[in-house]
Amino acid sequence: LVYQDSVYIYAGHDQAPNDRDQYEMHEWLVYSSADMVNWKEHPVPLKPTDFEWAKGSAWAAQVIEKDGKFYWYVTVEHHDSHPGKAIGVAVSDSPTGPFKDARGSAIITNDMTTEYTDIWWDDIDPTVWITKDGQAYLYWGNTQLYWVKLKDNMVEFEGEIQTIDLPHFTEAPWIHKKGDWYYLSFAYKFPEKIAYAMSKSIEGPWEYKGILNEVAGNSNTNHQSIIEFKDKWYFIYHNGSIPTHGGSYRRSVCIDRLYYNDDHTLKRVIMTSEGIQE
Numbered sequence: 001l002v003y004q005d006s007v008y009i010y011a012g013h014d015q016a017p018n019d020r021d022q023y024e025m026h027e028w029l030v031y032s033s034a035d036m037v038n039w040k041e042h043p044v045p046l047k048p049t050d051f052e053w054a055k056g057s058a059w060a061a062q063v064i065e066k067d068g069k070f071y072w073y074v075t076v077e078h079h080d081s082h083p084g085k086a087i088g089v090a091v092s093d094s095p096t097g098p099f100k101d102a103r104g105s106a107i108i109t110n111d112m113t114t115e116y117t118d119i120w121w122d123d124i125d126p127t128v129w130i131t132k133d134g135q136a137y138l139y140w141g142n143t144q145l146y147w148v149k150l151k152d153n154m155v156e157f158e159g160e161i162q163t164i165d166l167p168h169f170t171e172a173p174w175i176h177k178k179g180d181w182y183y184l185s186f187a188y189k190f191p192e193k194i195a196y197a198m199s200k201s202i203e204g205p206w207e208y209k210g211i212l213n214e215v216a217g218n219s220n221t222n223h224q225s226i227i228e229f230k231d232k233w234y235f236i237y238h239n240g241s242i243p244t245h246g247g248s249y250r251r252s253v254c255i256d257r258l259y260y261n262d263d264h265t266l267k268r269v270i271m272t273s274e275g276i277q278e
Contacts, residue, residue, distance in 0.1 A: 018245040025058040045097025073126035084110030084120035129175040172223040233258040
């Protein structure tokens with residue numbers, strides 16, 4: 001999230017023991033920076049247990065600001081009344097929280113998308129974009145990409161859930177815009193590369209453009225966000241390079257620069273061990 005003169009990074013906290021090859025994530029964390037180099041860690045702003053209807057798993061999430069309020073769309077595990085992954089919404093008056101459940105129930109549950117896939121983990125990885133005219137869109141999905149319009153209150157959707165077919169879509173959708181072009185990046189195949197598509201409309205049609213970022217090699221997954229901050233573009237992602245037993249289940253945040261070609265397509269992101277230096 002870019003807000004005023006700072007960048008805020010929200011991340012699930014990998015807490016799996018060194019000998020456990022399974023995700024263990026009990027909270028989300030938030031960090032802020034005014035220069036993309038020096039970062040401040042804030043108190044834990046949200047946990048899955050803050051949603052009474054959820055039972056764990058602080059998976060991928062995104063915060064977006066509207067009218068001075070901050071809405072956090074999160075992936076959690078739903079109680080047995082709606083088994084499977086679900087998407088909730090939390091709200092705060094501050095980008096660093098504390099956040100609270102904004103609606104008392106999930107905005108997306110697994111039973112809403114069973115006509116498209118029979119897996120229980122397809123309703124994950126929410127991302128939201130608000131157009132210049134104020135219309136908000138929610139994108140999400142695993143193996144199938146979904147989108148729906150949000151109401152002005154940001155905690156309800158309106159209309160039918162729509163789908164988008166992209167080659168080898170796995171998960172991790174992200175929307176950003178530069179000039180007249182919308183960019184939809186996503187995790188591609190498995191282990192995951194990052195690919196992207198472009199459109200003049202947020203509702204598509206989307207034209208697939210190819211690979212943006214290669215497999216990290218030390219993490220099966222990747223999940224990107226793309227932001228503009230102080231006239232520079234950044235590619236934020238994760239890998240398993242943290243020196244304390246890093247890997248697919250103990251990941252760390254990485255940042256590198258993002259560049260555009262003259263035809264508005266994206267240059268491939270080169271992963272570095274140094275990250276942003278200045």
